[in-house]
Amino acid sequence: TVTYNSLVSGLAKAGQMKAACELFDEMEEQGYCPDIYTYNSLFIGFGRTGQLDGLYQFFDKMKQENITPDIVTYNSIISAFEKAGQWKEACELFDQLELAGCFPDVFTFNTLIHGLSKGGQVEQACRIFKSMPLKGCAPDVVTYNSLINGLGKTGKFRRACRLFREMKEKSLAPDVFTYSTMIAVLGKKGEVGKALQLMEEMRIGGCNPNLVTYNILLSVLCKSGKLQTAMEQFRDMSSKGLSPDVVSYNCLLHGFGQAGLTGEALMLFDSMKQSGCIPNVVTYNSLIAGLVREKTPKSARRRVLVVKQVNLPFADDTCDSLAKSYVEFDQVEKACQLMEEMMHSGCAPDVISYNSLISLLCKQGKLEKTFEYLAQMKQRGCCPNVVTYNSIFSRLPKALLVENVYQLLESMKEDGCTPD
């Protein structure tokens, strides 16, 4: 039974619910009795894949077999609700726990607090947090981490910082999650210097930043336009044996794009691929968004200056050769090229990819291409939305718009799209 349980758990965690259920059947056929562990494993799997119906089905089966759900069962179900965005149902179950003869443990609270935060109910999460001691349950690091994150995401920075202080006062040692979250919080608050300080503080505390920590930091630095510092950290992480992943590159690419350095972004993109890092939709979308943003290409000299300052990994060439590589490129052409590359590399463009591209096309008055891509996105099962049409209406030069307004409104109707 334990062997089967391990296997079922493995499959469930990997989201292979079909295989997990088959194994469950096989188990019964072989005369083994699925126990609470088996069921709980299935519940977590159904929760992760959002298959609440499967979950209900096995929950009933479990009761028929006279197996009493335990706290782990309920925690898994609460987590499943939470992942499906059903925080109300999660709360209801939580309220009924004691009636079922089960007492919430720290996992229950943590799951609930996390779920409420994600569901935009931070205040409710705070109330639950405050009720913990009354229920004889002491908050742990995870509790604090979840709530700090929830508060930070909704801009309640002071309270997030206060909790960070509070946990230290309680001598609950902050972990990598805590520090990473706090770096994000400080960054969002605009206190980039403090975020960098925290990197030091955590090292001193014997907690080493990991890949996610660095990625958060890169994101923070890029969003505040500190590209040079971002590149420093980028190199620093490599020297510490952490190889940058897609997210790391995506942060930088976005940063360059937003700073109007699309040429540089494209070069970094090349070096990303050379280093064996596989681009994803976000990568392409960021690049395209950068191309849309770019207004007037900066002069070659100016660009060289910026690049030297930022010290790109590939910038060891002479200024001259750098300047040469900045021959003007056509944004539209480049963006379309990226779309092609994207599809050929097995990465399906999404609504956002198309919307960005269309926005660029409209801005430049490329009517034909706009319609071409509008048709293509429909063909590929990517339904245009309000944003698609809004960007057409607002960015297409008026003269062109007037000629095509009926066709566009018609197309909009087809797509089940209502003007807002």
Place this chain on the structure above:
RNA sequence: ACAUUUUUAUCAUCUCCUG
């Protein structure tokens, strides 16, 4: 004795509006 189940952090977000 050990072993199987539950919770936390990172990327683009695209148009318009507001800031």
